[in-house]
Amino acid sequence: MPKTTRLTMAQALIRFMTCQRTKIDGRVVPIFGGVWAIFGHGNVAGLGEALYAVRYKQPTFRAHNEQAMAHAAIAYGKANFRRRFMAVTTSIGPGALNLLTAAGMAYVNRLPVLLLPGDAFANRIPDPVLQQAENFTDGTATVNDCFRPVSRYFDRIVRPEQIIPALNRAMQVLTDPAECGPVTLALCQDVQAEAYDYPESFFEERMWMPRRPRADLGELTVAAEALMAAEKPLIIAGGGVLYSEASAALTNFAEATGIPVCETQAGKSSLPDDHPLNMGAIGVTGTSASNRLAEEADLILAVGTRLQDFTTGSWALFKNDGKTIVGLNVQPFDAHKHRALPLVTDARGGLDELLAALKGYKAPVRWTGKAEKGKTTWQVEADTARASTNAQFPSDAQVIGALDRVFGSYVVLVQAAGSLPGELHKLWKASRPGSYHVDYGFSTMGYEIAAGLGVKLARPNEQIVIPVGDGSYLMLNSEIATSVMLGLKLTIVVLDNGGFSCINRLQMATGGANFNNLLKDSQHDTLPKIDFAAHAASMGAFSEHVASIAELEAALEKSKVNDRTTVIVIDTDPLVTTEAGGHWWDVVVPEVSSREQVQEARKAYEQAVKQQRVGN
Numbered sequence: 001m002p003k004t005t006r007l008t009m010a011q012a013l014i015r016f017m018t019c020q021r022t023k024i025d026g027r028v029v030p031i032f033g034g035v036w037a038i039f040g041h042g043n044v045a046g047l048g049e050a051l052y053a054v055r056y057k058q059p060t061f062r063a064h065n066e067q068a069m070a071h072a073a074i075a076y077g078k079a080n081f082r083r084r085f086m087a088v089t090t091s092i093g094p095g096a097l098n099l100l101t102a103a104g105m106a107y108v109n110r111l112p113v114l115l116l117p118g119d120a121f122a123n124r125i126p127d128p129v130l131q132q133a134e135n136f137t138d139g140t141a142t143v144n145d146c147f148r149p150v151s152r153y154f155d156r157i158v159r160p161e162q163i164i165p166a167l168n169r170a171m172q173v174l175t176d177p178a179e180c181g182p183v184t185l186a187l188c189q190d191v192q193a194e195a196y197d198y199p200e201s202f203f204e205e206r207m208w209m210p211r212r213p214r215a216d217l218g219e220l221t222v223a224a225e226a227l228m229a230a231e232k233p234l235i236i237a238g239g240g241v242l243y244s245e246a247s248a249a250l251t252n253f254a255e256a257t258g259i260p261v262c263e264t265q266a267g268k269s270s271l272p273d274d275h276p277l278n279m280g281a282i283g284v285t286g287t288s289a290s291n292r293l294a295e296e297a298d299l300i301l302a303v304g305t306r307l308q309d310f311t312t313g314s315w316a317l318f319k320n321d322g323k324t325i326v327g328l329n330v331q332p333f334d335a336h337k338h339r340a341l342p343l344v345t346d347a348r349g350g351l352d353e354l355l356a357a358l359k360g361y362k363a364p365v366r367w368t369g370k371a372e373k374g375k376t377t378w379q380v381e382a383d384t385a386r387a388s389t390n391a392q393f394p395s396d397a398q399v400i401g402a403l404d405r406v407f408g409s410y411v412v413l414v415q416a417a418g419s420l421p422g423e424l425h426k427l428w429k430a431s432r433p434g435s436y437h438v439d440y441g442f443s444t445m446g447y448e449i450a451a452g453l454g455v456k457l458a459r460p461n462e463q464i465v466i467p468v469g470d471g472s473y474l475m476l477n478s479e480i481a482t483s484v485m486l487g488l489k490l491t492i493v494v495l496d497n498g499g500f501s502c503i504n505r506l507q508m509a510t511g512g513a514n515f516n517n518l519l520k521d522s523q524h525d526t527l528p529k530i531d532f533a534a535h536a537a538s539m540g541a542f543s544e545h546v547a548s549i550a551e552l553e554a555a556l557e558k559s560k561v562n563d564r565t566t567v568i569v570i571d572t573d574p575l576v577t578t579e580a581g582g583h584w585w586d587v588v589v590p591e592v593s594s595r596e597q598v599q600e601a602r603k604a605y606e607q608a609v610k611q612q613r614v615g616n
Contacts, residue, residue: 004197009160010046010187011053012198013116016167017087018058019205022175024083031175031208032114033076033086033457034059036069040091041130042118046192047089061486064478066090068450070102070113072479074182075414075447075454077112079434082180082243083210086454087114092189093131097143103150105442106182109239109266110331112174115151115184119144122158122188129189144186152181158188160196175208177243177346178331212244213330215345215353223326223343224357230299232320232367233259236282236311239266240304240329246348247271247433250303253351258363259301260371262290264311265421265440267304269430273409276372283311284585285422288381289374291583295319303328304347307337310440314586316611328354381580382427388549393573396423396467399495402549403465404429406556411463412437412455416447418469419502419577420495426581434459446476449492453479456488463491463560470496473532477539483565484540491559492541493552494532494569501574510589511601518574536567543567584608 007015020031037060039048051060063069066088073086090096096117106113120132120142128134135141148154153173155166163185170183227233241250247270254261254277261271262282271278280287282294294300294317302325305311312318315338327340328350335342343350386401388394396419403413409431415421416439430436437455439447448468456464473494483490499518507517514521519528536543542562546552552570559566589605590598 003200005200005203006195006197008046008050008193008195009157009163010050010192012160012196012202013163013167014047014050014054014058015203018054019203020171021205021207022083023207023209028207029084030058031084032058033080033084034061035087035089036061036063036073037089038063038066038069038091038095040095040118042092042095042189043089043116043187043192044091046187046189047116063450063453063482065450065476066095066098067102067446068476068479068482070099070115071105071444071447071450072454072457073113074102074106074111075437075451076458078109079412079437079455079458081245081434082112082177084458085112085114085174087116089116090118091131092118092120092129093133093143097146100146100150101444103147103182103184105439105444105447107150107152109439109441110180111182112180113182114170114174115147115182117144117147117184117186118192119156119186119188121190123190142186144184147184147186150182151184152179153183154186155184156186156188157191160191160194164198164202171208175210177211212346212349213344215343215350219341219343220353220357222341223328224354226299226324226326226341227301227354227358228361230324231364232293232297233257233299233301233363234293234297235259235261235301235303236264236305237261237267237270237303238264238305240347241267241270242433244304244330244347245433246304246351249348249351251275253355256355257358257361258365258368260293260368262286262294264305265425265438268425268438269433269436272431273429276375279371279375280378281425281581283313283317284583285310285425286583287378287426287581289371289378291317291581292374293371298323300325301328302326302340303351305329306334306441308441309586313583315613316586316608317583318613319611321613378581385578385580386427391573393571394549395573395576396420396495397427397578398549399467399493399552399570399572400424400427402552402556403467403493406553407463407465409435411435411465412459414438414448414452414455414464414466415468416440416451417443417445417472418500419497419505420467420469422582423578424467426578445472448472449477449490450479452490452492453483453486453488456483456490464489465491465493467493467495469501470494470498470530470532471500474530477535480536480541480565480567481539487564489563490565491556492536492565492567494567495572496530496532496569497572497574499574504574505577506587509601510587511593511595511598513595532569533567541565541567543569545569584611586612
């Protein structure tokens with residue numbers, strides 16, 4: 001008979017987690033970096049007791065908001081290029097549902113996180129329990145069923161032995177480069193405490209290494225032939241380049257072929273900003289250097305990218321009707337998008353194999369020369385946008401310039417939503433893989449500060465810099481207190497523009513009236529003037545409000561030597577944005593309106609949509 005150990009389901013789950021390993025840079029490390037937990041009924045007695053028993057082996061972190069915990073865990077996985085990840089546990093009801101936004105973000109961005117929400121009683125004897133949402137037509141349904149559409153794998157554990165196959169499947173998904181995403185195991189609270197004789201083999205140490213599937217020879221040949229016929233080839237580097245740790249392979253491929261490279265939001269930092277073949281950001285938030293090439297390109301090698309609408313300018317950016325797309329991606333779903341020639345393979349290995357198949361191919365010198373000239377022109381435009389002026393309220397770009405002058409590019413910059421991702425995508429000079437950490441797949445307001453915790457845990461020796469708008473700050477700022485409590489130093493710059501300025505500008509661009517975005521245009525009896533510096537100080541951070549770019553730079557210099565989180569607040573202009581670069585984005589304008597501005601915007605919209613290439 002196989003040897004067994006009698007444990008509760010929760011104890012078995014946690015013990016299993018502590019036995020999972022990976023190898024990074026030749027060093028064997030636990031694959032789980034820890035567990036984030038807010039305890040309540042539904043997890044305090046089961047998982048709480050199990051986590052306490054291994055607290056020195058598997059650290060448990062406490063935060064102030066369940067959504068923030070999940071953001072921190074997801075950021076940890078992203079910062080580790082999906083090689084390591086974390087788990088998150090909550091009570092049932094609102095605790096569980098607070099994870100949903102983060103689950104959606106991880107799902108869209110293909111990032112690993114193990115979600116362990118408590119659930120109702122499997123035996124149903126005490127039903128309905130506190131916080132249980134009863135479904136009148138389905139006795140098996142709980143709020144955790146909401147996780148099904150935003151989980152790559154979902155399971156509900158109603159017997160203690162079910163955790164064995166569930167965890168094996170969870171690990172397969174969390175470590176698979178093609179399937180990677182959030183896993184939700186809904187843990188019935190009574191089952192967490194039930195005991196079972198678990199086989200000792202279940203707790204054997206296991207090593208999980210990234211799978212690197214090779215390219216199909218037929219697909220490789222077709223892709224190579226298409227590339228060798230190209231006169232104006234262009235590479236789009238997506239997040240898959242970073243997750244495959246393929247930056248060196250991409251650099252080698254670009255230099256050997258002379259093909260210019262553009263970067264998506266997720267792929268930014270794949271190449272150093274100062275590499276002569278790195279044209280920078282592409283698409284709606286792209287540089288003029290990238291977008292001018294994209295308009296002419298006759299072949300687009302899309303490496304590790306989902307080709308979402310911000311990358312493709314809502315499929316109006318690529319104007320060459322004779323273009324070919326080669327989709328080099330580990331996920332077939334992405335590789336086949338928009339009638340691409342699929343090359344289903346790991347990014348690192350695929351680039352190496354494709355380069356060998358090109359037999360010395362070089363992009364035409366005139367094309368490479370045009371790219372390098374365009375980059376020089378863009379650098380002048382970007383320097384102009386970043387330069388300090390005497391304006392009463394500086395622009396986001398000028399704040400970015402200050403951050404660059406003080407810190408250079410040797411920090412990890414964290415951001416997610418509002419005006420800043422567009423400006424940063426164009427203007428931030430990322431120097432190393434992973435130094436640009438932005439969620440723009442889900443564009444999750446409130447991600448920023450919480451994500452900084454996860455990035456700092458993953459990269460404890462790095463300076464973590466978080467520029468954040470006042471809107472995102474107000475949505476989720478509680479983890480400033482957590483950063484102080486855990487000794488995780490962050491540098492946070494709050495750009496106070498008086499509301500949701502990004503959407504206000506979009507509203508204006510589509511002919512809409514200024515309405516319900518900036519605080520001054522929203523319904524109010526008293527217009528608030530929020531003292532963000534005092535608020536941050538109340539949570540234990542160093543903080544100050546500055547009145548100019550010069551004062552901002554001085555405060556940033558001081559933040560370098562502070563021993564805990566620093567929050568610096570500066571008032572900024574809600575309307576000014578970088579005019580250079582960028583591209584049209586499909587935001588539908590109403591066909592009928594009594595407002596002349598909307599009517600004019602509709603005419604412009606109807607002309608713009610004619611540039612879209614439907615289906616390709």
